[in-house]
Amino acid sequence: MTTEILKRPAGETSARPLLSIAGLRVRYGRTHAVRGIDLDIMPGESVAILGESGSGKSVTGKAVMGLINPPGKVAGSVEFDGMQLVGRSEASLRAVRGPGIAMVFQDSLDALNPVFSIGSQIIEIFTVRLSWSGQQAREEAIRLMLQVGIVNPESRLDDYPHQFSGGMRQRICIAMAIALKPRLLIADEPTTALDVTVQAGILKLISQLQRDSGMALLFVTHDLAVARQVARKLVVMYAGRVVERGPIDDVFHRPAHPYTRALLGSNPGSVKHWSELKPIAGNPPDKSAVFTGCAFAPRCPRAVRMCSEREPDFVTVADGRQSRCHFAQEMFDGR
Amino acid sequence: MAARTLSLTPPRRRLAADSRLALLLRSPVALLSALVLIFLLLVAIIGAPLLQDLANTQNLRLRFFRPFSLERGWAYVLGADALGRPMLAQLIVGARTSFLVAGATVALAATIGTTLGMVSGYIGGVVDAALMRISDIIVTVPSLLLALSVLFVLEPSILNLILVLAVARLPIYLRVSRAQTLEIRERVFVEASRALGKGTSSILWRDIRPLVVPTVMTVAMLEIASVMLAAAGLSFLGVGLQRPDVDWGTIVSEGREYLTRAWWATVFPGLAILVTALAANLLSNWMRASGDPLQAAAMGVTASREEAARP
Numbered sequence: 216m217t218t219e220i221l222k223r224p225a226g227e228t229s230a231r232p233l234l235s236i237a238g239l240r241v242r243y244g245r246t247h248a249v250r251g252i253d254l255d256i257m258p259g260e261s262v263a264i265l266g267e268s269g270s271g272k273s274v275t276g277k278a279v280m281g282l283i284n285p286p287g288k289v290a291g292s293v294e295f296d297g298m299q300l301v302g303r304s305e306a307s308l309r310a311v312r313g314p315g316i317a318m319v320f321q322d323s324l325d326a327l328n329p330v331f332s333i334g335s336q337i338i339e340i341f342t343v344r345l346s347w348s349g350q351q352a353r354e355e356a357i358r359l360m361l362q363v364g365i366v367n368p369e370s371r372l373d374d375y376p377h378q379f380s381g382g383m384r385q386r387i388c389i390a391m392a393i394a395l396k397p398r399l400l401i402a403d404e405p406t407t408a409l410d411v412t413v414q415a416g417i418l419k420l421i422s423q424l425q426r427d428s429g430m431a432l433l434f435v436t437h438d439l440a441v442a443r444q445v446a447r448k449l450v451v452m453y454a455g456r457v458v459e460r461g462p463i464d465d466v467f468h469r470p471a472h473p474y475t476r477a478l479l480g481s482n483p484g485s486v487k488h489w490s491e492l493k494p495i496a497g498n499p500p501d502k503s504a505v506f507t508g509c510a511f512a513p514r515c516p517r518a519v520r521m522c523s524e525r526e527p528d529f530v531t532v533a534d535g536r537q538s539r540c541h542f543a544q545e546m547f548d549g550r
Numbered sequence: 551m552a553a554r555t556l557s558l559t560p561p562r563r564r565l566a567a568d569s570r571l572a573l574l575l576r577s578p579v580a581l582l583s584a585l586v587l588i589f590l591l592l593v594a595i596i597g598a599p600l601l602q603d604l605a606n607t608q609n610l611r612l613r614f615f616r617p618f619s620l621e622r623g624w625a626y627v628l629g630a631d632a633l634g635r636p637m638l639a640q641l642i643v644g645a646r647t648s649f650l651v652a653g654a655t656v657a658l659a660a661t662i663g664t665t666l667g668m669v670s671g672y673i674g675g676v677v678d679a680a681l682m683r684i685s686d687i688i689v690t691v692p693s694l695l696l697a698l699s700v701l702f703v704l705e706p707s708i709l710n711l712i713l714v715l716a717v718a719r720l721p722i723y724l725r726v727s728r729a730q731t732l733e734i735r736e737r738v739f740v741e742a743s744r745a746l747g748k749g750t751s752s753i754l755w756r757d758i759r760p761l762v763v764p765t766v767m768t769v770a771m772l773e774i775a776s777v778m779l780a781a782a783g784l785s786f787l788g789v790g791l792q793r794p795d796v797d798w799g800t801i802v803s804e805g806r807e808y809l810t811r812a813w814w815a816t817v818f819p820g821l822a823i824l825v826t827a828l829a830a831n832l833l834s835n836w837m838r839a840s841g842d843p844l845q846a847a848a849m850g851v852t853a854s855r856e857e858a859a860r861p
Contacts, residue, residue, distance in 0.1 A: 280745055285674070305750070312747035320745075325738040330760045330843060343752055375843035391746065 231297070233258045233431050234279065234316075234399055238291035239301075241274050241283055241455075245503045248274040250455035251291065256399065261425055261432040263446035263463065265439060265478070269499045271455040272435045273321070276401045279433070280318055281308040295399070313344055317397035319421075321404040323385035327376040333387050334372030340394045359390040363420060382413035386420065393424060399431045400424075406441060418444045439482050443467060451475050454500050454510035457529070461536035471538035471547035473515045509540070517542055573840050573849055580836035583829040590645060590826060598646035601625075605643040606794045609634035614812040629814040631805060637818055640801055644819065647797035648826075651712055652777045658716040660770045663723025668754055668762060670724070671731030682728070685721040693718035694783055701789035711790055715777055726769050730762045764838035771834035775827035798822050 232255035241249040249271040256262050266272040274283070281300055283289050293300040295315055300308065320326045328336060334356055341352035353372070360368035363386040376384060385405060392400060402421060406414040422445050425432045434445050442449060442463060449463040451474065459472040470476040480493035497514040500506075508523040509515070515522065521541055529539045532547040540546060574580055604625055610633065615622065617629035617637070628637035670681040688696070697714040704710045734740060735758070743753050782799020784790030791800055798819040805815030839845040 282741055282744060305744075309747040309749060312745055314747075318742070318745040320738050320742060322738045326742045328739045328757055328760070330841070331756075332843075339756065340746055344747060375847075377844045377847070388742065391742070395746070 230257055232256060232294075233260075233296060234433070235294040236275075236279065236292070237294075239275065239278060239293060240290040241271070241278050241287060243287050247455055247502055248287075249278065252452070252455070252457045254450060254457065254460075256431050256433060258398065259429045259431055260448060261422075261434065261446040262448045262450060263434045263436060263442035264450045264452055265436060265442050266452035267437055267478075267499060269502065270452040272437075272452050273403050275452070276318065276403045276433065276435050279401060280312060280316055281305070282318075313340075313395035314397060316399045316401060317392040317395065319385070319389050319392045319400065319402045319405045321407050323381055323388050323405070323408060326388045327384060329376055332373045332375055333379070334374075337387070337391055337394065340391060344395060355394075359394060360387070362424075363387070363390040363393075364416070365390075380413075381409050382417060385409060385413075385417055389417075389420060389424070393428070393430075396428065397430055399433065401433045401435070402445075403435045404437070407437075414441070421445055439467070439478060451478070454506070455502070456510065456539065458511065458540070459538045461533075465536065469547060469549070471532045471536060471543050472511075472540045473517050473542075473546065474511045475538075476546065477514075477516075517546075570840060573846065574836070576849070577836055579832055583833040583836070586825060586829040587833065590822075590829075591649065593642055594645035594649050597642040601639045601642050602794070604636060605639040605796065607635060612636075614808070614815075617814045617818075628818050629812065631801075631812070631815045632808050637801075637814060640796060641798070641819060641822055644796045644798045644801055645822070647708070647791060647795060648778050648781075648799065648823075651708065651715070651781050651791075651797060652774045654712045655715040655719065655777045655781075656770050656773050658712065659719040659773075660723050660766055662716070663720045664727040664762060664766045666720075667724040667727030668731045668758055671728040672735055672750065672754055672758060678728075681724065685724045688718065689721045693780065694787075697780070697784055698787060698789055701784065706784075706789045706792065708791070708795070711781060711784065715780055718780070719773060719777065722769060722773065723766055727762045727766055730765055731758055734758050734761050760841075764841055767834045768831070768838055771827070771830040774830050775823055778823050778826075 234254075234256040236252060236254040239249055239252050239254075240247070252271075252275060254262070254264075254275075264272045264275060277283055278289050279293050279295075279300070281303065289301055291301060295311060298311070300311065327333060331339075334353070337356040337359060338349065338352040341347040341355055342349065347355070356372065357368045360371070365371060365383065365386060371379075376387075379387065385408075389405070400421075405421065406417050409417065418441060421432070421434075424430075425445070432445065434442065436442050446463055449459075449461060449466045450457055451459040451466070451472065453474050459466060459470065459475045461471075466475060467479070470479060474495075477493070477495045481495055483489065483492060495514055500510055500513070506526065508521075508525055509518070509527050512518040512522040519541075525541075527539050527541045527543070529537050530543045531537050532543050536547065537543075538546065574584065609630070612622065612626065612630045612634035613632060615626055615630035615634065617627065620627060622636075625636035625639045628641070630636055631640070666681055670678045693715075696718050697711075700714045700717075701710060704714075740753060740757050743757050748756075778797070778799045779802075780799075781790055781797060782803045785792070785797070785800040786803040791797055801819035802816055802823070805812065805819065809816050840849060
């Protein structure tokens with residue numbers, strides 16, 4: 216831990232990161248889901264991880280929570296508030312889960328136990344984790360439900376999950392996640408399973424909760440537009456690695472990695488007519504593949520021979536902007 | 551939209567005991583099954599002590615006395631067996647033992663088997679491997695042979711009979727509950743519980759048990775008939791119940807020898823087992839459905855709200 220502190224540049228010591236991921240790797244047998252990522256999240260900061268399916272973004276979220284089940288193997292370092300989480304036992308992780316880090320899942324339809332009323336599920340968090348009395352827990356549950364925008368919470372406490380719509384269920388999941396006042400909320404594609412009309416409400420709620428409570432947010436998504444609504448900082452992942460990082464609007468306007476640029480070009484919201492859409496050619500790489508060069512090279516319009524021979528470094532192109540590309544600076548400068 | 555519709559409906563009642571009873575009254579099959587079981591239980595509890603002696607009274611002049619005649623009194627209305635013992639009295643006395651043996655065996659095997667199966671499935675690893683190999687061994691040894699050898703060493707008593715049968719029947723529950731647990735373990739709400747810092751025992755009890763129990767209940771009810779017959783098999787081989795103790799299975803296996811001469815000595819106890827197993831099964835099916843909030847809603851009590859809430 217001492218070395219960790221020593222490694223940090225002097226300018227950053229004023230605020231210690233709440234979450235510090237270093238060299239995180241997750242693999243299932245020969246399948247590499249995450250191939251070494253580094254990421255710091257400051258207290259109260261909102262960070263989005265952007266990537267297509269299979270890029271390792273969800274696995275990263277789960278790895279932070281310690282939710283990778285065998286045969287999955289986690290290596291590297293995840294420090295939360297100075298405490299190393301990787302390799303810790305399930306029992307000792309329990310202290311962190313809930314009040315430290317909480318999580319909202321993608322599949323809100325299955326994230327609530329179907330045989331208990333939602334009231335009893337929220338109340339249970341307080342009675343089990345904080346040993347509160349039933350009455351106190353009930354009042355807090357009602358307050359939470361109101362906070363996440365459930366109308367008439369008293370009358371809905373005894374309703375079962377199937378009696379709620381998808382959006383309402385996700386709101387309840389969010390209520391449960393923030394019940395223990397976490398300092399970091401990991402939201403794993405919380406709006407992907409929802410109607411577009413409901414999405415906006417959920418995103419607004421998450422942003423608002425994050426601002427009001429001052430908790431940090433790690434938002435995992437494949438949708439750039441969604442990421443922009445909730446996060447200030449963007450981390451783009453490809454093939455289990457971070458390929459670009461920076462303030463979100465900045466990255467949006469001046470991508471410094473061909474993959475990010477390609478993502479922007481393939482986003483339906485970025486063009487006037489569908490014929491202008493530029494899908495990214497090819498497929499995401501095989502997760503058991505071993506790369507000698509850049510993982511994106513086979514799909515990259517700028518790729519030269521060097522790209523498939525030598526892996527690019529993570530270079531800083533401007534203050535707070537980094538990109539893993541041999542042409543990072545040229546990309547950033549718009550060439 | 552859903553929220554607005556819902557706010558207009560009155561505050562709902564919980565799906566508690568009273569509405570469960572209301573559901574039962576709406577389902578004729580389940581209600582009938584429950585009444586049949588209650589009737590049989592009452593007969594066993596009240597009737598058996600009174601008829602113990604009559605059931606074992608032999609009267610060779612009434613050998614293979616035909617059923618459906620009241621000239622020898624109501625005890626002989628279902629006929630008599632090879633030794634002239636009244637069938638009806640035997641059935642009533644046998645009911646008590648059958649219920650005791652089958653009920654206790656199934657309850658014991660289901661409780662232990664399900665607990666182990668859930669732990670095995672959820673924890674996995676070495677514990678899982680060890681438990682499943684033990685279960686394999688039990689399955690490999692024919693249960694009758696296992697019971698036979700144990701009862702040969704121990705003295706045959708009702709308690710030993712229950713213990714032996716329970717061990718022999720354990721793997722079914724172990725496997726069913728393990729398989730269910732493996733599936734439920736991967737569901738998001740279990741992951742969400744872990745993400746909230748809930749402990750293993752809390753997750754097993756609150757998240758997994760409620761979804762495993764209905765399946766196990768259905769299996770257990772099917773098992774009642776098998777256990778009654780397995781107990782009979784042991785009696786037949788001379789290590790199960792012995793006269794004057796008698797159960798339905800014993801009566802079936804005794805009557806089998808004279809099937810061509812006196813069908814009633816086999817058919818009536820067989821019917822008793824069938825009716826019990828059927829009623830238990832139908833009731834357990836209903837219990838499974840009514841214990842599931844979604845299906846209970848479809849069954850009536852919360853139908854209107856259910857419709858309103860559907861997205």
